[in-house]
Amino acid sequence: MKSQEFSVGQVAARSGVAVSALHFYERKGLITAGRNAGNRRRYGADVLRRVAVIKAAQKMGITLSEIQQAFSALPRHRAPDKKDWQQLSSAWHQQLSERIDYLQRLRDSLTGCIGCGCLSMHKCPMYNADDKLAAQGPGPVLLDRPINASQKS
Amino acid sequence: MKSQEFSVGQVAARSGVAVSALHFYERKGLITAGRNAGNRRRYGADVLRRVAVIKAAQKMGITLSEIQQAFSALPRHRAPDKKDWQQLSSAWHQQLSERIDYLQRLRDSLTGCIGCGCLSMHKCPMYNADDKLAAQGPGPVLLDRPINASQKS
DNA sequence: CCTTTATCTCAACTTAGGTTGAGGTTTTAG
DNA sequence: CTAAAACCTCAACCTAAGTTGAGATAAAGG
DSSP, rough: OOOEEEEHHHHHHTOOOOOHHHHHHHTSSOOOEEEEESEOOOOEEHHHHHHHHHHHHTTTOOOOHHHHHHHTTSSSOOOHHHHHHHHHHHHHHHHHHHHHHHHHHHHOOOHHHHTTTTTOOTTTTTTTTOOHHHHSSSSSSOOOOOOOOOOOO | OOOOOOOHHHHHHHHHHOOHHHHHHHTSSSSSEOOOSOOOOBBHHHHHHHHHHHHOOOOOOOOOOOHHHHHHOOOSSSSOOHHHHHHHHHHHHHHHHHHHHHHHHHHHHHHHHHHHHHTTTSTTTTOOOOOHHHHHHHOOOOOOOOOOSSOOO
């Protein structure tokens, strides 16, 4: 029995992700789909979890290519089980903690700067806030901006 | 006396920012420069602090356009003083704190998920770590988002 | 004076993460 | 059976934050 199979529209509806994004994730190798006789995509049930993991990881500031790397450690020919996902999340938990620590150090520096009014070149602790995480990604680190409501249409 | 004036190359060297980035910041209205007889940019000393602030804000995840907005509150015809900069930093301190709180909530959800191995659709707290949550503290987490068709978060 | 080095402007390219639209096919509902 | 809704592919476009390169000019050094 082939359990559940979903169309791209159904996955979009259930996951809250646009169809175009699902196509995009497929091109990036993050999800896969079979095809029916009429060339329509057919997704297995595990795609829902994958998409959920993608969204969660993005909220943590993890890029799609990092997600893809992590996914490549998942079993190829078996649906990932609880333990597989646990490994992923614990690795990311680590990363997230480091990012949080970094931002906290940054905030502490800033607190100092509020006192001194400096925020200026090299003499300022802010300027020298160590850059481990900021420097780690390819190009500028894109942080998720949860707070900001201002959005262009 | 016209105190210090710097060329674009000097500012680049002192600030550690590429000349092309300085041009870019100027186009974006983040910094300004006068010109000499031969059309070369001449920067006042305050540009160094501005650039430092830009870099610091970027580390906090603040975008250039947000920075530009913040800068527009600075005095137009007087070099900003300690108090002006203090205002900026305290607003950003606030923002940064919120961002940190958001990420911590995310991490906590993830910790739960490591235990349960879930990280899956709607039933997972991780999935529902909604951006709205970031703004206000406790209260009924909407456990059941409308599962309607494609919507961008 | 002549050669480098520094700048100038403007346009095109880059990466990430998608979205939008055109033009064509398949499925589904009435 | 027919119309509408869903889906297909492919290419172009979008924002952010810059970088790269071409072709021209300015300033500095020897």
